[in-house]
Amino acid sequence: MTQTVYVLNGPNLNLLGLREPEIYGSDTLDDIAGMLEDKGRALGLEIDMRQSNHEGHLVDWLHEAQAEGAKAVLLNAGAYTHTSIALLDAIRSITTPVIEVHLSDPMTREDFRHVSYVGMAAVDEVKGLGAQSYVVALEKAAAL
Numbered sequence: 001m002t003q004t005v006y007v008l009n010g011p012n013l014n015l016l017g018l019r020e021p022e023i024y025g026s027d028t029l030d031d032i033a034g035m036l037e038d039k040g041r042a043l044g045l046e047i048d049m050r051q052s053n054h055e056g057h058l059v060d061w062l063h064e065a066q067a068e069g070a071k072a073v074l075l076n077a078g079a080y081t082h083t084s085i086a087l088l089d090a091i092r093s094i095t096t097p098v099i100e101v102h103l104s105d106p107m108t109r110e111d112f113r114h115v116s117y118v119g120m121a122a123v124d125e126v127k128g129l130g131a132q133s134y135v136v137a138l139e140k141a142a143a144l
Helices: 029-043 055-067 078-082 085-092 132-142
Strands: 003-009 045-051 072-076 098-102 124-127
Touching: 003 029, 003 055, 003 132, 029 045, 029 132, 045 132, 055 072, 055 085, 072 132, 098 132, 124 132
Parallel strands: 003 045, 003 072, 072 098, 098 124
Antiparallel strands: none
C-alpha cells in the first residue's frame, strides 16, 4: 500500500531556479518534484506536490492532508513561515505530522527570519541543504 506525503510550497517558490540562486540554488520546483518522485518510489511513498502564493490555499491543503489520511506533510511555507499564525493554527488543528522545510538556513539570515510559526507546531525541520532539504525531509517522513 502506498502512502501519500503532501509537499506544500508557499509564496515565491514557483520562481525557484530564477529567484536569488545564490541563496536558493538553481534547482526549480519541477526539479525538486522529480527528485521527490524518485525518492518516494524507492520509499513506497506517493508525492502530492503543490505550490501557492496564497496563504489560505496552504491552510486548506493542510486540512485536506488530514482528511485524506496523508502520512505526513512537508511544508516550505516561504515567508509565511515567519508571519502566519493561521498556518500555526492549521498545523495544530491536524494530527498529520508536518515537517518544516527550508532551502536556506533562516537562522543565518535576517533577524525577522529567526521566528518560525511553522516550527512552533511542526514535528521536525530540515534546513540549509538546498534542494536536498526536501529529500532529507521525505526520508524523515518515511520513518514516521
